Amino acid sequence: MNRKPVINAVAKLARNFDASGNRKSWRLSLPSKLTLISGLLLIHVPFAVTHAAETPAAIATRETKLNPDVLGRFLRTHCIRCHGPEEQNGSARFDRLDYSISDKIEALHYQDVLDVLNGGDMPPEDEPQPSNAELEAVIGELTEGLFEVGKQLASNGGKVVMRRLNRREYAATIRHLFGFEPPRQRIPPDDDVVNFDTVGSRQFFTTSHFDEYYGLAQEVLREGFKWAGVREAVQTRVDEPENNWTNRFRQDVERWKGQTGKVVRLSKMREKYLARPMVESGVYLDEPLRHLSFGPVVDPRGSYRIRVTAGVEGEVAPFRRFIRLNIGQDVLAVLHIDGTPEDPSESVVEIPRPALLGRRLGGRVSEDRTGAWLSHYLNFLERTGEIEKDGAKSQGLIWIDSFSVEGPFYPEERSFFDALLCPVEPSPETPTKIVWNDANARELIERFTLEAFRRREPAPEYIDGLASYFQKQREKGKPFQEAMVDTLAVVMASPGFLYLNEEASSDPDSQMLAPREIAIRLACFLTSGPPDEQLYRAVEAGAMSNQDAFHREVDRLLGGPRSRRFAAALARQWADFTRLDGISVSDKKYPAYTSGLRHSMKQEVIAFFHTLIEQNLPVSNLIKSDFATVNAQLAVHYGIPGVTTNEFKPVKLPPDSPRGGYLTQGAFLVAGSNGERTSPAVRGMLLMSRFLNSPPAPPPPNVPELGSDVEGLATNRKLVELHQTRAQCASCHRKMDTIGLALENFDLIGRYREHEMVWRDKVPVLISGSMPGGEPFNSLPEFQATMMEHEEDLARNMVESLLVYALGRDIEFTDAPHIESMMTELRPDGFRMKDMIHAVASSPLFLRN
């Protein structure tokens, strides 16, 4: 035998406890062995660790106990002959174990054992092999036990680590200060987001961060100076696209007359286009015109209304009645086209302040479809049976009459920077002047710094330094504004601005945060940005220590125009939109999965969360609700009749509808696929993580790929069963896949189905399985009803998610008693969403450092 487990051991040691690795939970600052041993607390872990409610002080350390029956029997049968009292091959022996893990080194030893089993390296081929059932049991036991150990060893005692503003918070902070936002891609990205973007321990700061923050700050400040004291009148700019395009196509045809080669085809295409009936009053989204571009000049501090007047000529399938508005790669809106060219319909979409540095808002209007050419798209639709071949419905086209942009509509209050530079309020007729000059520059620097530092006093020597830096720039001949931009950009690259750090209360015995720090944390939690003026004033008035006033502030920050922002930030992370974005769906197999549809799916989740929060509904609505938050496009996709609106509003569902709840939403169902077919494993994993609050251990490395001998020739259920013939997979997948299969009534892109295609045969979808706890289900409604019984797991997951999001750190076992008391408080009313947010914000975990 040429295997050397010791070398392997180093491999595993390094591997699974790797700081940059996937298993983040293994990362730790390890307390020394000595401190661990003092005060051992034994907790038996049969499969999962129990989260007993203990007082934090009692939990100095704990030991994880593996099941000696499962593990011991296996080791005695298969391992001890070569790794026991007589032989110690590879310097390993297993006859003196107590099956408990209390530190990292012990965990690593067990990890070695797991890894050789996962890799199929042991027992050696010439020895008797364990049965699949034995192997599955022992791998399951080790995997789950070690997963728990990792979480426990990672504890840092619940300390919130100081962190840099994440992208979302940086954007909101700039908006608070300047009234506009830089484009998201320009802000240094968040590193390695595992669950929530607030978790500070996973952030880095490198030399390039400093340069990027400084450079971006300069641009932001220049933009701020440009808009100071300026206010534009509301204008409507109307674009009649035919003026441009119809004439241009005529000229092309004229120009190419008599020529040969490629232009003949192009010319014919234009002639065909020009022969359509309404080219004098509008344009068709047909070759050669795939999309219209628009690029109005805007003020990034204002919101705008885009109005499209359009109709559909001829007959089209219902899902082809949509146009998409893009800005760059981002979808802005999907609009339903109701009318005809003779009687066009008008759609209006509000663009909240565009994230933009500069003035031009570049965008496109196109049919919401896939494929480069319309003919390809129609071809794919025919081949996949979405529309009939050469049917009347393939002939229709979208016709656009006009397109207008109206605005800017300014928010009620001027931005901090605008009002600071030009205290006199401007009007469209009379811009106002900047009141600062070399003589009072120091005061400007000081006032800006105070606000940028979230009203924490900067050190006097810092202000002195900034003032003399400014002066030095002036002496070098820089104009006032440029010198000031360079100086204030230093503030925006300083730790006081970039880092959220919390000063403890002035009383050294109290762990409570100082009132202003609580306000900052609260504002960050609920609005992503710094406190507004009203919150700062509430702090002065003592609201942070007065229960009623505190809850009033929570309600105020959650409500109003900002409420959607909180719902969006929470939803996009809880529902993991990054996973959804990473799924590439083949447009040949699923031509109906357009980028507009994906956008709508995300908006549905955000609107759903928004509704839960606004109406303070029980969290169990995520499992099953009697309403859906869909726009016209999703209503068509889901088969919900009678919805024509472009907005995502709650719609009452018929009682027999399979929809309702996050489980039946497209964003979840697509994320639970591999882009080629539905993935019961991923759906099951997501269900276990979020709905049962028991995430399965991450997949081990070095498990070989399954072959594709059966591709296309088996039902998903059959494929899953094949997957489970390998013990290394079955130990976790049996649970995940079984509940994932409960959602097979929804295809890859989230459409309801009762049959799946296996090669060319229609095979009925069979729903039958059981929960990890054993409760059986035999239909989708039964499955949902069973999940409802686990409502408490979902509620706990939501409370924990809100805590991670709010605190910027992972949940630790020391949090258990606090979470328990929140659960107790929320239980009588059925775990309502807004109540949960209040509970988290007023929890000692949130108010303490």
Add this chain to the structure above:
Amino acid sequence: MSTIVIDPVSRRSLLRKGTYCLALPFLDSIARAATAASVPRRMVFLGGGYGFTDSYPNQAPSFFPREAGRFSAIGLTKGLKPMERHQEDLTLVSNLTNLGVGNPHGGSGGYLNCGSYREHEAAISCDQLAARTIGKDARFTSLVLTGREPIPGQGAGHGGGYSLSADDRGRSLPGIPSPLQLYRTLFAQKGDSPEQLLERLDNRQSILDLVRIDGSTVRRTLGHEDAVKLDEYFTSIREIETSLQREEQWATKPKMEAPVEEPGAGLTGEKEIRLMLDMLVLALQTDMTRIASYRLPVAPLISSLGITLSPHTLSHYGSSDSARAASETRDRKLMELFAWFLDRLKETKDSEGRRLYDSCIVSYGSNLRTGHGLQSLPALLSGGGAERIKHGRHIVLPQKDTSLANYWLTLLQQAGVDTPNFNYSTEIVSELLG
């Protein structure tokens, strides 16, 4: 407490060795390398992301050959076919594993520094070690290049980090992310006169002094753990200062005039890679740098090949025959690019009139062999810079999971970096030599 391993010394001593070797700054070796280096050696490390396509047991091998031996005897697999014209100059090593990395989605993170099992013991990457010794006399001690990924995080198969390289605390170094930025780094720009440059450097120094004042104010209010976090900030400031000092020394020596027009900002995928490699060849030729690492962009390359699968979906190529075909297309394209880069090195002459190829050690690889397997990673080697390495063969090491650190140690020593060990290394890979 119970024990599995009865001889803890064997395991612990390995680790400790690694740790001690990190604690020692390589002062001696730095001094010696400088005098011995009459002929500059150059090292280029390419790779990252997911590995290559594995073979079905009973079918012809896809990328990895099954037997050891000379390529002229065992032939090239279809994945390696594009390397045919270089087959006598190519070495493939099997059975190397990056023992410091356990992330099944992390082909690039910790690749050149062999990861770490504890954060504070993470180490410098081998290219940066070489940069300090054989690279130190060039304008850029090293070039760290990287491709941008449209979706950050695990999706692309890098597994965290910004590039293949890491500083002496094991933190990933930010790389130059686009042809345009590399162009602006390498070639003279407007406003680059020594006076202007010195003034800019002076300005930057004042800015750093200022933020440091605020930093110390913030620090006074912090507990220990937060102070550690803020240290990252201070460290970056110090690093910028070090690079400022270097720039100052070079300020009077003008950069090279750009031989071509500025590249467009929107180039991605294959074009982007070719342009980056092309500029790299020029930088090596003119001795602007002797050391480079390049984390190739994964998602942009795949989509520039017309493959619609995401990198992660593609790594599960077992899901369908079409996915496997796409995965093999990607393999061939990577080998085409690698072969093309070797072409460029062979046709380019250095200042002494020799082939650039002859002074280079070129490595290509990733932590991931295929799919999510970390064992026996792909290790491709070329270049005439290591005289004792005779190319043209597939070497299967007798020891499974031989530490990748041993491999880097061997390459470093062959390049003239005088170091007895590297991170988790136990010995050199003697099979490579002779």
